[in-house]
Amino acid sequence: MNMEAAIHMGQQTLYTVIILTGPVLIVALVVGSLVSLFQAVTQIQEITLVFVPKIISVFLVLALAGGWMLNRAVSFGTEMFVSIEQIE
Numbered sequence: 001m002n003m004e005a006a007i008h009m010g011q012q013t014l015y016t017v018i019i020l021t022g023p024v025l026i027v028a029l030v031v032g033s034l035v036s037l038f039q040a041v042t043q044i045q046e047i048t049l050v051f052v053p054k055i056i057s058v059f060l061v062l063a064l065a066g067g068w069m070l071n072r073a074v075s076f077g078t079e080m081f082v083s084i085e086q087i088e
Helices: 003-042 048-086
Strands: none
Touching (some): 003 048
16 A cells, blocks of 8 residues: 555545534534523523533434434445555
8 A cells, every 4th residue: 555545545534523513512512502592691500401402412413413414424435445455
């Protein structure tokens, strides 16, 4: 395997990880920030108040985008296994 192929495989791996985890992390960040803002405004300091909306929103994102994420991960895995044949 030459250096360019290894770098390309690494870049594809990082890109796929970012694409697959991005929606879930962004939703968790936005919901967590909104709940924290709500807590600061109302001065309610309940620890579990942050986790329940965040967990529900992450589950909703996984339910809605889970099929797409799985297809993307499987196609990436297939592409990597097929590229093994091309390694010199």
